[in-house]
Amino acid sequence: MDCSEVRKIIPEYVNHTITEDRTTEVEEHLCICNDCRQFLNNFIDNPSKSPTSKPTSCSEPASKKVFSFFDYIILAIGLGVFLFFIYLILRK
Ligand SMILES: [Zn+2]
Secondary structure (H helix, E strand, O other): OOHHHHHHHHHHHOOOOOOOHHHHHHHHHHHHHHHHHHHHHHHHHOOOOOOOOOOOOOOOOOOOOOHHHHHHHHHHHHHHHHHHHHHHHHHO
């Protein structure tokens, strides 16, 4: 789903008049698209305003690196091994 499609159905998305599948698609797009998120915020703030005013493209979706749960596990194991070696060195 691209930006123009998302923005076309945002009024219905806000009013919960679209199917669950469409809602999921919109939400997935909102996750990666700052522009459409901003658009949705503006729409919620001004529901009477026409939602077709500012069509900007999503050529560069925000790709933010987020640490996952497993990254933290690996980090913790690495830290544990590191502290274990420190312990071995200090024990001598
Ligand atoms: Zn978008």
